[in-house]
Amino acid sequence: MTSDLFLLWTIQLAPLAAFLLLFVLPKGARRAAPVVGMVFAFAAAAASITLLFSHAGEHGGFVYEYKTLWLRVTEMALWPGVVMPEYVLSAGFLVDPLNLLMIAIVTTIAFFVQMFSYYYMAEDPSRPRYFAFLSFFSFAMTGLVLACNLLQTFLFWELVGLASYLLIGFWYEKPAAATAARKAFVLNRLADLGFYLGIVFLFFFVGTLDFTAFRPDALREAMGSGWAAAVGLLVFMGVMGKSAQFPFHVWLPDAMEGPTPVSALIHSATMVAAGVFLMARAFGLFAASEAALTAALVAGALTAITGALLATVQRDIKRILAYSTVSQLGLMVMAMGAGSPVAGMFHLSTHAFFKSLLFLTAGAFIHRFHSNDIWEIARAGGKKDKLAMAALTLGLLSLSGIPPLSGFFSKDLLLEALSERSGFFYWIGVAVSFLTAFYSFRLLFVLLFTKPGHAPHAAHAHAPSPFLSACRAVPLVSLALLSLLIGALGTSWGGSALLHWLGGHDAHLDPTIAGTTLVLASIAVVLAFFKFRDPAAAETRLEEEGGSWKRALQHKFYVDDAYEFLVKSVGLSFAAALNWIDKRVFNRLFVDRTSGAVLGLGKLLSRLQSGLLQDYLSLAVGVGIVILLFVLKGTP
Amino acid sequence: MSESLGAYLFISTALFCLGVYGLLSRRNLVAMLISLELILNSASLNFVAFNKFSLINKAAGQTFAVFVIALAAAEVTIGLSLILLFHRKRDSINVEDAGEMKG
Numbered sequence: 147m148t149s150d151l152f153l154l155w156t157i158q159l160a161p162l163a164a165f166l167l168l169f170v171l172p173k174g175a176r177r178a179a180p181v182v183g184m185v186f187a188f189a190a191a192a193a194s195i196t197l198l199f200s201h202a203g204e205h206g207g208f209v210y211e212y213k214t215l216w217l218r219v220t221e222m223a224l225w226p227g228v229v230m231p232e233y234v235l236s237a238g239f240l241v242d243p244l245n246l247l248m249i250a251i252v253t254t255i256a257f258f259v260q261m262f263s264y265y266y267m268a269e270d271p272s273r274p275r276y277f278a279f280l281s282f283f284s285f286a287m288t289g290l291v292l293a294c295n296l297l298q299t300f301l302f303w304e305l306v307g308l309a310s311y312l313l314i315g316f317w318y319e320k321p322a323a324a325t326a327a328r329k330a331f332v333l334n335r336l337a338d339l340g341f342y343l344g345i346v347f348l349f350f351f352v353g354t355l356d357f358t359a360f361r362p363d364a365l366r367e368a369m370g371s372g373w374a375a376a377v378g379l380l381v382f383m384g385v386m387g388k389s390a391q392f393p394f395h396v397w398l399p400d401a402m403e404g405p406t407p408v409s410a411l412i413h414s415a416t417m418v419a420a421g422v423f424l425m426a427r428a429f430g431l432f433a434a435s436e437a438a439l440t441a442a443l444v445a446g447a448l449t450a451i452t453g454a455l456l457a458t459v460q461r462d463i464k465r466i467l468a469y470s471t472v473s474q475l476g477l478m479v480m481a482m483g484a485g486s487p488v489a490g491m492f493h494l495s496t497h498a499f500f501k502s503l504l505f506l507t508a509g510a511f512i513h514r515f516h517s518n519d520i521w522e523i524a525r526a527g528g529k530k531d532k533l534a535m536a537a538l539t540l541g542l543l544s545l546s547g548i549p550p551l552s553g554f555f556s557k558d559l560l561l562e563a564l565s566e567r568s569g570f571f572y573w574i575g576v577a578v579s580f581l582t583a584f585y586s587f588r589l590l591f592v593l594l595f596t597k598p599g600h601a602p603h604a605a606h607a608h609a610p611s612p613f614l615s616a617c618r619a620v621p622l623v624s625l626a627l628l629s630l631l632i633g634a635l636g637t638s639w640g641g642s643a644l645l646h647w648l649g650g651h652d653a654h655l656d657p658t659i660a661g662t663t664l665v666l667a668s669i670a671v672v673l674a675f676f677k678f679r680d681p682a683a684a685e686t687r688l689e690e691e692g693g694s695w696k697r698a699l700q701h702k703f704y705v706d707d708a709y710e711f712l713v714k715s716v717g718l719s720f721a722a723a724l725n726w727i728d729k730r731v732f733n734r735l736f737v738d739r740t741s742g743a744v745l746g747l748g749k750l751l752s753r754l755q756s757g758l759l760q761d762y763l764s765l766a767v768g769v770g771i772v773i774l775l776f777v778l779k780g781t782p
Numbered sequence: 783m784s785e786s787l788g789a790y791l792f793i794s795t796a797l798f799c800l801g802v803y804g805l806l807s808r809r810n811l812v813a814m815l816i817s818l819e820l821i822l823n824s825a826s827l828n829f830v831a832f833n834k835f836s837l838i839n840k841a842a843g844q845t846f847a848v849f850v851i852a853l854a855a856a857e858v859t860i861g862l863s864l865i866l867l868f869h870r871k872r873d874s875i876n877v878e879d880a881g882e883m884k885g
Contacts, residue, residue: 755884756884758878758881763805763806767806
């Protein structure tokens with residue numbers, strides 16, 4: 147298996163090499179920066195696809211570990227009362243079907259995004275920094291996916307967080323971008339605190355963090371059900387932060403301030419899916435307690451509904467897609483909570499392709515028409531861009547679950563998993579898919595039915611070089627094809643290859659579920675058609691209509707306001723109280739008193755220092771006499 | 783002439799006490815230096831006296847006395863030069879004027 151190891155190292159280190167190379171790139175070679183990024187991303191993608199196909203023949207949940215001992219601590223070296231006789235940490239790669247699928251998705255999309263970025267960032271003066279950060283993200287993400295234990299995952303988990311922060315704030319001179327980057331970073335740190343505590347407790351009780359050791363029964367036995375639930379919930383907190391689950395979801399829509407290809411790669415397809423991936427990766431950990439799974443189900447349901455509702459009132463094309471991502475992530479987490487990692491991962495895979503496709507088309511529109519607003523794009527003649535329009539339509543159809551496209555199959559499997567778990571959550575899933583179809587077609591119809599006017603930007607004529615246009619077209623077409631094809635792998639026509647690969651059962655379409663979603667989707671389409679047949683009227687309606695429901699939607703259900711209240715009122719007054727205690731109690735009572743006592747003692751002693759030689763002499767003689775008397779007394 | 787160790791020791795103790803008294807009571811730096819000489823000489827007298835009545839070694843005490851005299855000479859040299867410098871600087875040889883060490 148030496149070739150495996152070689153491929154693994156290539157996947158892991160190629161993006162890092164690109165990152166380092168881009169940082170030492172001489173000034174004269176700055177134009178080559180995108181090429182460097184692209185070439186190394188291609189190497190990683192090629193290696194991971196080779197690896198995937200070299201294992202494609204194997205069935206039955208193979209697991210290979212390439213790891214080396216990192217740290218071993220025995221009972222002797224620890225404080226008394228530890229639970230386990232030995233604590234072992236290792237470092238290395240884990241190779242199993244789940245990893246191979248995820249790494250192939252990550253590196254492929256990363257390559258296409260690098261390529262598209264060449265087009266999108268063609269005029270940006272700090273391109274080398276952009277491509278360096280993008281490569282750094284790929285490095286961190288591959289590390290996260292390939293890690294063989296939870297601590298290693300956590301390290302790379304933080305690195306992808308850092309990359310996300312750097313790329314959201316790439317245009318840091320824009321205050322909105324800087325604020326959004328900070329918001330994402332702070333919210334993620336907050337959630338990761340829980341994740342970290344979970345890791346600490348888990349290590350304390352189990353003595354190992356290897357994913358292969360996470361079997362529900364063994365964990366329950368080692369920790370007891372109370373601790374198993376606590377650890378599961380704490381680790382799930384990290385998932386909630388990274389995968390933007392309610393109430394941590396507020397950072398993701400703001401993260402759209404970053405460059406659009408970044409949103410395509412990080413904030414829709416890979417990094418935000420890392421939480422879902424982690425749930426599948428360490429599923430035993432969550433399955434060890436009913437509480438963690440229920441929490442996932444509830445958090446996912448809240449997120450899915452919130453995201454889908456908010457997506458229906460946005461004007462900004464990226465924000466529509468961002469809220470859609472939030473809601474789809476909610477669905478995946480729900481599937482995990484329903485106990486079906488296969489359904490969750492299948493939806494993750496299809497979603498990764500069609501959502502990155504959607505973001506890249508959004509990027510194509512934004513780059514061409516210099517606006518994020520769908521009405522403005524439409525008026526500027528958005529529908530004349532045939533390629534982007536076709537890709538957008540394909541992505542949106544897939545997102546709303548229209549049959550021949552991938553989204554339909556994965557959503558169907560997901561709903562099936564939910565219906566097996568509970569009727570209530572199944573209906574939430576159905577409602578979300580109804581809303582999904584509605585906001586998807588809202589976006590499509592607004593672009594399609596608006597009459598192009600004389601928008602100020604329409605005259606902006608791009609005459610890109612052939613290479614630039616290729617960098618724009620190739621990723622769109624390839625991702626469109628991939629999102630067409632990958633769905634078939636999860637159906638009986640594709641031999642359920644993807645489901646078998648992940649250890650699931652044969653695909654079979656449940657006619658009731660498929661029928662329900664199809665009927666609801668068509669209703670949503672018809673509804674969207676009648677509401678947005680006349681986009682100009684819909685725009686005025688959006689601007690003018692009032693009502694408390696509308697206000698709630700516009701305030702994003704007051705989650706941001708709740709955070710602001712928490713920080714400004716509760717947090718700041720708590721800080722003020724602490725400040726008072728520090729000043730009055732600690733400073734005045736302890737610090738000032740101590741220093742005062744020392745100072746007084748010093749003043750007392752300094753009186754002895756009269757500066758007169760004879761005073762010192764008398765003291766010396768006096769002390770000498772006293773000592774002499776003691777000595778004489780001691781020797782009778 | 784009745785010779786006894788006690789008489790010698792009495793003289794040397796008297797010299798020592800005079801020296802200490804002078805050192806503590808005089809404010810004149812030269813006088814203090816002279817008092818110091820008295821202390822040193824009382825010590826040499828002790829050495830010589832013990833040597834005289836010692837039965838074992840007739841040379842050790844005298845050797846020490848010679849050392850003490852040499853030491854006293856060196857000490858006077860340094861002490862006097864310090865006093866001289868002090869006098870040049872302050873135009874005084876009163877020890878109360880040397881008060882820089884006051885805390």
